[in-house]
Amino acid sequence: MKRSIISAILNILILLALVSCSVFGILYLYESSEFFQSLFSNAPTLLPSDKELSMSASELAAGNRQLYGKISLYLFSAIVAIQVASFYIALTVVRSIKKSIGDIKLKLKKLDNADIFLDLPLYVGLFGTVAAFIVMSFNPITSRLIAYSSTLIGVVISVLLRTIILFPYRQKLLSEKNN
Numbered sequence: 001m002k003r004s005i006i007s008a009i010l011n012i013l014i015l016l017a018l019v020s021c022s023v024f025g026i027l028y029l030y031e032s033s034e035f036f037q038s039l040f041s042n043a044p045t046l047l048p049s050d051k052e053l054s055m056s057a058s059e060l061a062a063g064n065r066q067l068y069g070k071i072s073l074y075l076f077s078a079i080v081a082i083q084v085a086s087f088y089i090a091l092t093v094v095r096s097i098k099k100s101i102g103d104i105k106l107k108l109k110k111l112d113n114a115d116i117f118l119d120l121p122l123y124v125g126l127f128g129t130v131a132a133f134i135v136m137s138f139n140p141i142t143s144r145l146i147a148y149s150s151t152l153i154g155v156v157i158s159v160l161l162r163t164i165i166l167f168p169y170r171q172k173l174l175s176e177k178n179n
Contacts, residue, residue: 011092014088015085015088015089018084018085018088019081019084019085022077022080022081022084023077023080023081026073026076026077026080027073027077030073037069039142039145040069040070040072040073040076040139040142040145041065041066041068041069068135068138068139068142069139069142071135071138071139072135072138072139072142072143072145072146075131075132075135075146076145076146076149076150079124079127079128079131079146079150079153080153082124082127083121083124083125083150083153083154083157086117086120086121086124086157087121087157087160087161089117089120090114090117090118090120090121090161090165091161091165093114093117094111094114094117094161094165094166094169097110097111097114098169104173104176104177105177107173108170108173108174108177111166111169111170111173118158118161118162118166119158120158121153121154121155121157121158121161122154122155122158123154124150124154125150125151125152125153125154125155126151126154127150128146128147128149128150128151128153128154129147129150129151131146131150132144132146132147132150133147
């Protein structure tokens with residue numbers, strides 16, 4: 001019991017460290033790379049309202065570009081963080097099945113039951129695509145970047161989980177079952 005609590009706490013700490021590193025890495029890239037910053041900030045801005053007409057057009061455009069760029073950046077960071085978390089959770093679930101006690105049939109059933117965790121990156125990618133549509137009204141160029149990259153990251157992570165983690169372990173269990 002005590003060992004499982006320590007293991008759970010350790011997994012949570014590792015997960016938080018991975019998510020934090022990914023978010024801080026993206027924020028660092030935004031602050032240090034003009035190219036990366038331009039992906040989020042060089043988009044057309046909304047037209048000014050009557051209240052804002054006293055500002056010069058360039059000041060208003062720069063302010064809007066900065067604001068919408070930051071919103072897009074935070075949305076992209078959140079999606080990447082959730083993708084990293086879903087990848088780690090899936091790895092943890094498969095690892096716990098490997099360590100579990102039971103016969104091969106039971107482990108194969110547990111793997112079938114854990115399919116939702118292996119598909120989770122796809123669902124997160126879909127969520128990112130839908131969330132990008134919300135940003136589209138403010139920042140159409142960046143919203144496409146978020147939508148495409150979110151979907152791509154989800155597909156890649158899901159494929160990696162299934163081909164590198166799940167398939168070899170399932171093959172091993174099936175070959176042991178036949179022996």
